Amino acid sequence: xxxxxxxxxxxxxxxxxxxxxxxxxxxxxxxxxxxxxxxxxxxxxxxxxxxxxxxxxxxxxxxxxxxxxxxxxxxxxxxxxxxxxxxxxxxxxxxxxxxxxxxxxxxxxxxxxxxxxxxxxxxxxxxxxxxxxxxxxxxxxxxxxxxxxxxxxxxxxxxxxxxxxxxxxxxxxxxxxxxxxxxxxxxxxxxxxxxxxxxxxxxxxxxxxxxxxxxxxxxxxxxxxxxxxxxxxxxxxxxxxxxxxxxxxxxxxxxxxxxxxxxxxxxxxxxxxxxxxxxxxxxxxxxxxxxxxxxxxxxxxxxxxxxxxxxxxxxxxxxxxxxxxxxxxxxxxxxxxxxxxxxxxxxxxxxxxxxxxxxxxxxxxxxxxxxxxxxxxxxxxxxxxxxxxxxxxxxxxxxxxxxxxxxxxxxx
Amino acid sequence: xxxxxxxxxxxxxxxxxxxxxxxxxxxxxxxxxxxxxxxxxxxxxxxxxxxxxxxxxxxxxxxxxxxxxxxxxxxxxxxxxxxxxxxxxxxxxxxxxxxxxxxxxxxxxxxxxxx
Numbered sequence: 151x152x153x154x155x156x157x158x159x160x161x162x163x164x165x166x167x168x169x170x171x172x173x174x175x176x177x178x179x180x181x182x183x184x185x186x187x188x189x190x191x192x193x194x195x196x197x198x199x200x201x202x203x204x205x206x207x208x209x210x211x212x213x214x215x216x217x218x219x220x221x222x223x224x225x226x227x228x229x230x231x232x233x234x235x236x237x238x239x240x241x242x243x244x245x246x247x248x249x250x251x252x253x254x255x256x257x258x259x260x261x262x263x264x265x266x267x268x269x270x271x272x273x274x275x276x277x278x279x280x281x282x283x284x285x286x287x288x289x290x291x292x293x294x295x296x297x298x299x300x301x302x303x304x305x306x307x308x309x310x311x312x313x314x315x316x317x318x319x320x321x322x323x324x325x326x327x328x329x330x331x332x333x334x335x336x337x338x339x340x341x342x343x344x345x346x347x348x349x350x351x352x353x354x355x356x357x358x359x360x361x362x363x364x365x366x367x368x369x370x371x372x373x374x375x376x377x378x379x380x381x382x383x384x385x386x387x388x389x390x391x392x393x394x395x396x397x398x399x400x401x402x403x404x405x406x407x408x409x410x411x412x413x414x415x416x417x418x419x420x421x422x423x424x425x426x427x428x429x430x431x432x433x434x435x436x437x438x439x440x441x442x443x444x445x446x447x448x449x450x451x452x453x454x455x456x457x458x459x460x461x462x463x464x465x466x467x468x469x470x471x472x473x474x475x476x477x478x479x480x481x482x483x484x485x486x487x488x489x490x491x492x493x494x495x496x497x498x499x500x501x502x503x504x505x506x507x508x509x510x511x512x513x514x515x516x517x518x519x520x521x522x523x524x525x526x527x528x529x530x531x532x533x534x535x536x537x538x539x540x541x542x543x544x545x546x547x548x549x550x551x552x553x554x555x556x557x558x559x560x561x562x
Numbered sequence: 563x564x565x566x567x568x569x570x571x572x573x574x575x576x577x578x579x580x581x582x583x584x585x586x587x588x589x590x591x592x593x594x595x596x597x598x599x600x601x602x603x604x605x606x607x608x609x610x611x612x613x614x615x616x617x618x619x620x621x622x623x624x625x626x627x628x629x630x631x632x633x634x635x636x637x638x639x640x641x642x643x644x645x646x647x648x649x650x651x652x653x654x655x656x657x658x659x660x661x662x663x664x665x666x667x668x669x670x671x672x673x674x675x676x677x
Contacts, residue, residue, distance in 0.1 A: 293652065293655050293656055293659055294651075294652050294655060295651065295655070298651065298652070506600060506601045506602070507597075507601050531593075532592070532593040532596050532597070533593070533596065533597050533600060534593075535589075535590060535593035535594070535597075536590075536593035536594040536595070536596055536597025536598070536660065537597045537660060538660060539656075539659040539660040539664070541662075541665035544590055544662070544665075545586070548586055548589055548590060548593075551589075
């Protein structure tokens with residue numbers, strides 16, 4: 151019984167405090183791997199000691215003391231006497247202020263999303279250092295091999311130490327750009343989790359990303375884009391159960407049963423977005439959240455205001471110039487102003503060389519061509535099907551292609 | 563770089579599939595192949611007959627032996643392959659994830675040793 155309690159406590163502390171402890175331990179020497187190793191040792195020691203001697207009143211403090219001892223031992227063993235002295239001094243200075251432990255997770259997030267760190271590894275780095283996820287779990291969602299992900303993470307951590315990436319919040323003039331990189335990384339974690347989890351059951355990266363979003367909002371309360379990002383993720387997360395029907399088939403947003411949405415999550419998203427808007431500095435994530443808010447409004451009135459959504463996409467496209475936004479805008483335009491207008495909007499981006507492997511473009515194009523009765527829909531559906539990796543979405547598109555072929559003339 | 567994507571599938575499940583399901587799978591493979599051609603990554607690829615229709619050949623110490631397949635007693639057997647040109651392993655993995663066989667079986671991605 152005592153075992154279970156100690157293990158459960160260790161797990162709870164790991165969940166709530168892992169990133170806080172890594173950020174605290176790594177800040178001095180900027181040595182993330184050493185901090186992670188020391189913390190892993192401390193957790194192992196806790197699992198041995200707590201069942202025998204009872205859990206400490208301050209589990210975080212207990213772990214910090216043990217991990218700090220490991221860090222200092224490690225520095226001594228490497229013969230890095232000066233380094234050990236510096237670490238000792240830094241940690242000793244903070245010993246008095248340990249209750250509560252200073253929360254340096256935002257500084258750690260800024261280090262993970264620093265311009266010196268390659269963009270594609272920022273989100274994985276955050277998931278590992280703040281939440282303690284292992285490389286293999288992250289690798290699957292990011293569609294790379296576990297060995298590759300492990301190497302990328304080690305290289306990035308070495309770079310933090312060797313390049314002297316700072317563990318602090320950036321100067322005011324750098325803030326907008328740097329917080330943007332932090333939020334982009336959190337959203338990348340969410341998107342990868344979303345795509346890797348067609349199946350709505352079980353814990354996945356989307357929940358971890360929402361957790362990171364909550365940390366960012368708590369630590370940067372004056373940043374409206376942090377709240378906007380959290381709202382955006384909550385709107386999407388609220389629809390997770392409605393993405394599949396009882397038979398596991400894909401259900402597009404416009405056909406989802408609004409009763410299956412998580413209304414508490416949507417309510418929270420609405421209030422987060424409203425709070426962000428009050429700060430009077432609009433941005434990409436607030437606009438994307440506003441679009442999701444307009445979609446969510448269908449739960450009350452039963453209809454979707456496509457004119458409003460198209461207008462929000464206009465603003466978002468002007469801000470980002472992203473081809474993904476351009477495709478979504480074209481779909482909204484087709485609903486607001488007709489299929490021809492939607493196809494014209496897609497034609498406007500058709501020259502983009504990156505579209506060859508861009509599934510969303512071909513799926514949107516196929517739907518609009520089918521609505522317009524154009525035979526080209528056949529080829530576009532085939533491209534969209536071939537580029538899709540989610541089996542449920544692929545089946546959904548195959549069905550649409552069949553339905554189109556059933557009502558259209560046979561190919562010449 | 564060139565990669566070989568080997569599609570390992572449950573032959574028994576494929577043989578037992580309803581005709582409509584089998585047609586859907588073939589349609590998905592057709593679309594997948596076309597998407598690879600359009601993206602300029604497709605170099606080749608074929609579907610294979612079941613392993614039991616093949617032969618396992620060895621030549622040990624001048625003595626040739628031939629036995630029936632499959633080569634390995636496993637639930638999944640090599641059912642087909644694609645040879646692709648991809649920028650790196652990540653790009654090859656992205657294509658493997660889209661393969662219809664990834665949903666039911668296993669795709670093994672191996673870099674081709676340049677000669």
